[in-house]
Amino acid sequence: MSISENCIAIKKSLPRHVALVAVSKTKSVAEIMQAYDAGQRVFGENKVQEMEGKWQEMPKDIEWHMIGHVQRNKVKYMAPFVSLIHAVDSERLLKEINKQAKKNDRVINCLLQIKIAKEDSKFGMSEAAAKTLITSEAFQNYKNVSVVGLMGMATFTENEEQVRSEFKELKRIFDDFRSIQKKLTIVSMGMSGDYTIAIEEGSNMVRVGSAIFGARNTI
Numbered sequence: 001m002s003i004s005e006n007c008i009a010i011k012k013s014l015p016r017h018v019a020l021v022a023v024s025k026t027k028s029v030a031e032i033m034q035a036y037d038a039g040q041r042v043f044g045e046n047k048v049q050e051m052e053g054k055w056q057e058m059p060k061d062i063e064w065h066m067i068g069h070v071q072r073n074k075v076k077y078m079a080p081f082v083s084l085i086h087a088v089d090s091e092r093l094l095k096e097i098n099k100q101a102k103k104n105d106r107v108i109n110c111l112l113q114i115k116i117a118k119e120d121s122k123f124g125m126s127e128a129a130a131k132t133l134i135t136s137e138a139f140q141n142y143k144n145v146s147v148v149g150l151m152g153m154a155t156f157t158e159n160e161e162q163v164r165s166e167f168k169e170l171k172r173i174f175d176d177f178r179s180i181q182k183k184l185t186i187v188s189m190g191m192s193g194d195y196t197i198a199i200e201e202g203s204n205m206v207r208v209g210s211a212i213f214g215a216r217n218t219i
């Protein structure tokens with residue numbers, strides 16, 4: 001199937017409350033335009049400068065999501081346009097996003113990345129650290145960021161039960177945090193290989209790359 005057919009089929013298969021982020025990292029503008037022409041408007045990238053280049057070249061009604069790990073010195077390049085930053089994993093990063101958002105006279109929406117995978121390689125905050133942050137006084141003073149939810153990545157494994165239990169864990173943390181902070185509405189979990197499990201466990205935003213665009217180009 002073509003990129004536009006994949007995109008339409010996946011979109012159609014999702015329950016209505018689940019948002020689709022089409023993960024376009026490494027893909028060309030021409031490839032991304034095929035999904036755009038199929039009606040997709042939300043795209044996810046994991047490198048700030050690659051996303052900035054695509055933002056400059058592509059239609060301005062696209063919402064660009066930063067889904068990857070972010071270095072603080074790169075925040076300034078996306079602050080003028082990014083619509084959601086998924087992987088905020090420290091207060092220092094949140095503070096820098098707040099600073100750059102303020103310079104651009106914007107409020108930038110963010111998700112806190114929670115470490116749910118058992119692997120060492122995945123970034124993210126512990127539940128306790130995230131809770132300390134959202135209940136801190138400093139947090140209330142970051143007026144140019146809005147933390148609107150949580151994001152997580154499951155362990156890369158064939159073991160479906162493990163993946164399911166990690167998603168369940170993130171949903172439990174989300175429900176708990178929501179009782180403290182009503183602004184939390186997004187739980188971003190699920191990728192090409194596991195988004196159906198993530199949705200069964202309560203995801204309302206999935207980040208799907210290869211199932212739409214095919215295998216990643218290596219650049």
Ligand SMILES: *Cc1c(COP(=O)(O)O)cnc(C)c1O
Pocket residue numbers: 023025046067068153190191192193207208209210211
């Ligand atoms: C690349 C990436 C995805 C999409 O991965 P696929 O398996 O191609 O769907 C989702 N989330 C994050 C954080 C990624 O880096």
